Amino acid sequence: MVVPVSYCSAATGVFCNHLVLKQIFMSLDPRTLVRLSLVNKLWCSTARSVLRSKKCLAIIKGLHPCQELLSLNGVLCSSHDIPYTGLKLKVSQHYTRYIDPVDLGEHAFDPLFNEVVEGQHSENEDEDVLQSQPATIEPVQNLNDVSQSHSSIHLQLPQCYLSILEKLPYRHFEFQWDYMSNNCPAQWLLIKILKEKRHQIEELAVYDMPDNIVSLRRYLRIKDVHWLPALTILDIRVLEQNSINLQFKFQLMQAAPNLKILLGSANEFDVCFFLNNDKLSVMHYFNCNYDPNRLFRNGDQYIQNDTFLRYATARPNINQLNIRGPFDNCEAIPDTKIFMQEILTTLCTSCALTLTKIKVDQIHLMMLLPIQPESQPMVNVKRMQLFLNESLDTTVGANCLQKFNWNGWFPGLELIEVSTGAQTDYYLQHWPVGEIMERQTNFVCTSVSKIIFLLSDWDFEGLEYFRNLFPNVTNFFNVSPSRIEKMLKFLWVTWPKLETIGLYQVFDSAITKNLDSIFCGISQEQVDSYIKAESLDGVELRPQLPSILDLQQLKQFHISMRHRGAFNKPKEPCEKKQQDRAHLFFLTHVTAKLALARMPGLDLRIETDVCEQTEDCCAFTFEHLKPYVTVIS
Numbered sequence: 235m236v237v238p239v240s241y242c243s244a245a246t247g248v249f250c251n252h253l254v255l256k257q258i259f260m261s262l263d264p265r266t267l268v269r270l271s272l273v274n275k276l277w278c279s280t281a282r283s284v285l286r287s288k289k290c291l292a293i294i295k296g297l298h299p300c301q302e303l304l305s306l307n308g309v310l311c312s313s314h315d316i317p318y319t320g321l322k323l324k325v326s327q328h329y330t331r332y333i334d335p336v337d338l339g340e341h342a343f344d345p346l347f348n349e350v351v352e353g354q355h356s357e358n359e360d361e362d363v364l365q366s367q368p369a370t371i372e373p374v375q376n377l378n379d380v381s382q383s384h385s386s387i388h389l390q391l392p393q394c395y396l397s398i399l400e401k402l403p404y405r406h407f408e409f410q411w412d413y414m415s416n417n418c419p420a421q422w423l424l425i426k427i428l429k430e431k432r433h434q435i436e437e438l439a440v441y442d443m444p445d446n447i448v449s450l451r452r453y454l455r456i457k458d459v460h461w462l463p464a465l466t467i468l469d470i471r472v473l474e475q476n477s478i479n480l481q482f483k484f485q486l487m488q489a490a491p492n493l494k495i496l497l498g499s500a501n502e503f504d505v506c507f508f509l510n511n512d513k514l515s516v517m518h519y520f521n522c523n524y525d526p527n528r529l530f531r532n533g534d535q536y537i538q539n540d541t542f543l544r545y546a547t548a549r550p551n552i553n554q555l556n557i558r559g560p561f562d563n564c565e566a567i568p569d570t571k572i573f574m575q576e577i578l579t580t581l582c583t584s585c586a587l588t589l590t591k592i593k594v595d596q597i598h599l600m601m602l603l604p605i606q607p608e609s610q611p612m613v614n615v616k617r618m619q620l621f622l623n624e625s626l627d628t629t630v631g632a633n634c635l636q637k638f639n640w641n642g643w644f645p646g647l648e649l650i651e652v653s654t655g656a657q658t659d660y661y662l663q664h665w666p667v668g669e670i671m672e673r674q675t676n677f678v679c680t681s682v683s684k685i686i687f688l689l690s691d692w693d694f695e696g697l698e699y700f701r702n703l704f705p706n707v708t709n710f711f712n713v714s715p716s717r718i719e720k721m722l723k724f725l726w727v728t729w730p731k732l733e734t735i736g737l738y739q740v741f742d743s744a745i746t747k748n749l750d751s752i753f754c755g756i757s758q759e760q761v762d763s764y765i766k767a768e769s770l771d772g773v774e775l776r777p778q779l780p781s782i783l784d785l786q787q788l789k790q791f792h793i794s795m796r797h798r799g800a801f802n803k804p805k806e807p808c809e810k811k812q813q814d815r816a817h818l819f820f821l822t823h824v825t826a827k828l829a830l831a832r833m834p835g836l837d838l839r840i841e842t843d844v845c846e847q848t849e850d851c852c853a854f855t856f857e858h859l860k861p862y863v864t865v866i867s
Contacts, residue, residue, distance in 0.1 A: 449482065520554070520581075553589060698724070733788060
C-alpha cells in the first residue's frame with residue numbers, strides 16, 4: 235500500500251505544532267523524553283520544557299564530586315535551556331555505591347517515590363539537544379590530568395560554581411553527606427545551597443548526615459524555625475537505615491510547615507510528636523515493631539497506652555503498616571495480647587481505605603480472627619509481607635492461615651512475601667487455641683497471583699496446604715533457596731497454572747548437583763543411561779513422577795546464581811569442579827532434548843557470576859547448557 239505524500243505531510247505538520255507535541259510529551263516518562271529530545275530542535279525544546287515540569291536532576295555521585303561539579307558548572311554556563319529541576323549530590327570520604335531508594339527491599343515499590351532521570355544532559359553547540367549519555371558526569375580517573383587541583387578550586391569557590399548557584403533551580407534537592415571536611419569545595423557548595431536556596435526546595439531527600447550534626451538548622455545558623463517554607467515532600471528512608479537521631483528527624487519536619495508527605499516510617503516513639511504537632515496527615519508508613527515490655531512492666535504502664543489508642547482512632551492516612559512484636563522474656567503476655575488486639579483492630583478499621591501494603595507476623599494476623607471483616611475490608615491492600623511461624627500450626631494442630639477469612643479482609647490482595655517469623659514457645663502457651671479450633675471453615679484466598687519466599691531454609695513439604703489456600707498463583711519467586719530439589723518437587727504439584735518461576739541469589743552449592751531426574755520425573759539410573767547414550771533421537775520421555783511437564787503454561791524460568799568462588803579465591807575449587815563434573819551441573823542435554831523440547835514457549839535462562847581471575851576455567855560458565863538455554867554472564 236502506497237501512502238500519499240499529502241498524508242505524510244499532514245502527519246508531520248501535526249507534530250510540528252508545539253502545543254500538540256507538548257500534550258503528548260506530558261504523558262511520557264523522563265527517560266523517554268531524554269531520548270526524544272535528540273530528534274530535532276523543536277522536540278528538544280519541548281522535551282526540556284516538559285522535563286522542567288517533572289523531576290530531572292543533575293547527579294553528582296562519583297569519586298571526585300568537586301571535579302564533577304566543575305564539569306557541571308561548565309555545562310550550565312553554556313546552556314540557555316536547562317532541563318534540570320534540581321541537584322543530587324554526594325559528599326563522601328570513601329567512595330561507595332550511591333544508595334538509591336529503589337535499592338531498599340521493602341520500600342523499593344513505594345508508589346510515592348517519583349522517578350528520577352539519571353541522565354547526563356550535555357549541550358551540543360550545533361544541534362542544542364540532550365545527549366543520551368549515562369547518568370553521571372564521568373569521574374576524574376587521574377587527578378594529575380585535572381587543570382585545577384582541589385586547593386585551587388577552594389580559592390575560587392564562588393566563581394567555580396557560579397552557574398550552579400545562579401542558573402540551576404532547586405525545586406528538588408537530594409544529598410548524601412557522611413563526613414565533615416575543612417577543605418572540601420563540594421561540602422562548601424552543599425552548605426551554600428541549604429542556606430541560600432532553602433526557600434526554593436519543594437522536595438528534599440537526605441541519605442546520610444555527619445554524626446556530630448544533631449540540628450541542621452543550628453549548624454547552618456538559621457534563626458527561623460520554619461526555614462524550609464516551600465518543602466512538601468521529605469524523604470528520609472535511607473537515613474533511617476543509618477539509625478537516624480529522632481530529634482534530627484523531628485526538627486526537619488518542624489522546619490517545613492507545609493509538609494504533605496513524609497517518605498519514611500514512623501514508629502511507636504514518634505506517635506506523640508505526630509499527635510501533638512498535627513502531623514498525622516504526612517505520615518504514610520507506621521512501623522509498629524514494638525517490645526511488649528515497653529507497654530507493660532510489672533503490671534504498670536511503661537508508656538502511655540492511651541497515646542496508641544488516640545493514634546489508632548485518629549484515622550491516620552497511612553499506606554503501609556508494619557506490626558510485629560517480639561515476646562522474649564515478657565511477663566505480661568496476656569495483657570499485652572488484649573491491648574495489641576484492640577490497637578490492631580482499631581488501626582486496621584480506621585485505615586482500611588488507605589492501606590496498600592501491610593507487614594504482619596502470623597501471631598498478629600490471627601488477632602483479627604474474632605473480628606468480622608465485612609464491617610470494613612481493606613480493599614486497597616495489594617501487597618503483604620507475612621512472617622510465618624511454622625511452630626504455631628504444630629501447637630494448634632491445624633493450618634492457622636486457612637482459618638483466616640482472606641477474601642473478606644483483603645479482597646484485592648495480589649502479592650504475598652513469605653518470611654520466617656520466630657515467636658517464643660512462652661507466647662504460644664498463652665495463645666487461645668480454642669479461638670482457632672472452633673472455626674470449622676477453611677477459607678481460600680482467590681486474589682493472590684504472586685508469591686515470594688524470602689530466605690532459604692523452608693520446609694516445603696509442610697506448606698502443601700498453600701495449594702488450596704492460594705489456588706490461583708501464577709508467579710512464584712524464591713530468594714536464596716537452599717533446598718532446591720524439594721522446592722521444585724513442591725512446585726510441580728502445587729500450582730499447575732504457573733507462568734513464571736524466578737530463583738534469585740541461588741548459591742552455587744545448590745546448582746552443583748544434577749537435577750535432570752527432578753525436571754524429567756524419572757530415576758537417576760535412567761538419567762545416567764541417557765547421558766551415556768550416543769543419541770536420544772526417538773526416545774520419548776514418560777515421567778514416572780511429577781515433572782516440569784506438569785506446568786504446561788510455564789513461560790519463564792529464570793535463575794540468578796551467586797557464585798561465591800567469583801569473590802573468594804576462586805581458582806582451585808573452580809578448576810577442580812570443572813575437571814570432575816562441571817558438565818553435569820544443574821541440567822544436561824537430557825532435560826533439554828526430552829523435556830524442554832516439548833515446551834517450545836518456555837524461556838529458561840541462567841544468570842551467573844564468572845570468576846574474573848579464572849574466566850577460562852570457571853566451572854560456572856555452563857558451557858554445556860548454552861545450546862539449550864540462555865546463559866548470561
